[in-house]
Amino acid sequence: MIKNESDILDYIQAKINTKSPNVVKSIGDDCAVIRISNKQSFVITTDTSLEGPHFTKDYTAFEIGYKSLSTNLSDIAAMGCIPKYIFMSLTLPKLDTNWIKSFYKGIAAHVEKFNLALIGGDTNRGPLSISIQVIGINKSKILYRDGANFDDDIYVSGKLGLARAALILKNKKKFIKEFNMLKKHLHMPIPRIDAGLKLSKFANSCIDISDGLMKDLSSIINQSNCGAEIYLERIPTHRLLKKLIPKSKYYECLIGGGEDYELCFTVSKPQRKNMQLIAKNLKLPLTIIGKITKKKILFKENGVEKKLNIKGFDHFS
Amino acid sequence: MIKNESDILDYIQAKINTKSPNVVKSIGDDCAVIRISNKQSFVITTDTSLEGPHFTKDYTAFEIGYKSLSTNLSDIAAMGCIPKYIFMSLTLPKLDTNWIKSFYKGIAAHVEKFNLALIGGDTNRGPLSISIQVIGINKSKILYRDGANFDDDIYVSGKLGLARAALILKNKKKFIKEFNMLKKHLHMPIPRIDAGLKLSKFANSCIDISDGLMKDLSSIINQSNCGAEIYLERIPTHRLLKKLIPKSKYYECLIGGGEDYELCFTVSKPQRKNMQLIAKNLKLPLTIIGKITKKKILFKENGVEKKLNIKGFDHFS
Secondary structure, rough: OOOOOHHHHHHHHOOOOOOOOOEEEEOEEEOOOOOOOOOOOOEEEEEEEEEOOOOOOOEEEEEEEEHHHHHHHHHHHOEEEEEEEEEEEEEEOOOHHHHHHHHHHHHHHHHHHHHOOOEEEEEEOOOOOOOOEEEEOOOOOOOOOHHHOHHHHHHEEEOOHHHHHHHHOOOHHHHHHHHHHHHHHHHHOOOOOOHHHOHHHHHEEEEEOOOHHHHHHHHHHHHOOOOOOEEEHHHOOOHHHHHHHHHHHHHHHHHHHHHHOOOOOOOOHHHHHHHHHHHHHHOOEEEEEEEEEEOEEEEEEOOOOOOOOOOOOOOOO | OOOOHHHHHHHHHHHHHOOOOOOEEOOOEEHHHHHHEOOEEEEEEEEEEEEEEOOOOOOOHHHHHHHHHHHHHHHHHHHHHHHHHHEEEEEEEOOOOHHHHHHHHHHHEEEHHOEEEEEEEEEEEEEOEEEEEEEEEEEOOOOHHHHHOOOOEEEEEEEOOHHHHHHOOOOOOHHHHHHHHHHHHHHHOOOOHHHHHHOOOOEEEEOOOOOOOOHHHHHHHHOOOOEEEEEEHHHHOOHHHHHHHHHOOOOHHHHHOOOOOOOEEEEEHHEEEEEEEEHHHHOOOEEEEEEEEEHHHEEEHHHHHOOOOOOOOOOOO
């Protein structure tokens, strides 16, 4: 029986060939990695954005274009690589000139910022759906989920829970002002390309937090065959969250809610100074929220273990 | 105003960067081509399959999987290249274990035959949609649409019009037997990978006939800046078509109808013997249907010019 996304992956891996001589990383990380020379690899990701799970009717066409590409670029960031080429398979219910132009302006914003090239794709008629592939190349080391070492510091970039908080506050008349402050984190997440590239020299493992810290950190833990201790009170967030989000939903927001598109990564302790320098240069908080242990994930709140019943995002469960 | 697929492409090319130093071919051919070394390039295609334009409710899940990958592999065939890696972004309305297993068996049929590896993708919930990317590598020369030379023979592989004929005969009680004979050409088109590879040494230009010979040959003509003369009576098809398809729809079937997934290519005359040898070895008809001229496309039926009012497939017009 196939009950969730992970069952589909298990079925594919059991029944279909996923290996090839130059494929350094196949299914199971933020990107697939194909070696193209001794020093150079292509890192490749593909993600589909749909109305419902990824955007809603209140998004502008610009925001839909922007976010669809952000989610793909975030996968390249998690590998510590440079995005280069885009392919777009776009399904549109109708040809609305203004919508299409505005959508592509959202795409163009990233293309210009990161010096990308849109080099292929196709267009179809049907329910709105945006499938994007991005190919990147490595600058130095490629970061994987399976490289975490015992006693590594666990970091996150930026602030967590803001996209989920925006989703909770949306359409609540009382919180229009607060929603408008948080909205950009939900509608236009910034892919952490610069941070990924700077980290790639120092970090041992990395993942982007698209399905929630709990689920995405678990991928690092499982694939690196280790454990983790997380200090909940150190998880960086916006001051509004403690004020606005009901206590029962607070940690769900912080570590269960997806769509943060920040990076979670592990670095050996002697690199703390380098991390501080990178944070300062990028003007982006890089916060230690825990450490890699030998087994299991343990959450602590001010030194006391806290049991949390939180699942990450799965499209089918 | 954006009125069709080609307007979207024009808008993209005007407003978004589509160039990059190692990109040998960007938007505008069956695949994009990225140079990875002096001798080696990646050829990359992406295509989405949807219920309606690409398959209908009567397709089995196996056929949907098979055909979705066929259409992508056909693009690699048109470049004369070897398919290697697949990425699949799958949107499913629900998790139906039997459907999913049967779908992936359709994918696996190609994976085994062509020694491919499925190395990435994602899964979402929503209206059924299958976005596949295939990366191939060149064996020798890469075939483009813009390489046709004056006086080249124009060839097609296999037989044309069969998929369209199946579509016309579908659901007509009188023609159940005939539909069942032609159905495989509509539901399970064979990507001409072997033919593309053999041709790649000799041909000057190539395209796959997915939107109909009329439209796809026009791409060769426009991009190669030349013309063509087509001898309608030489276009290879199945004997059933003359018998079953009304005269008014006959040429529409043969050269207007899409989904043949055969190759249309041009080769200089001195290579005729080589073409005959390839056809014999592959047990696949390779038929000369016309020649490259200086300008315009001219259709002739037994020596007499014939005006045809046929458009190829466009999702929006």
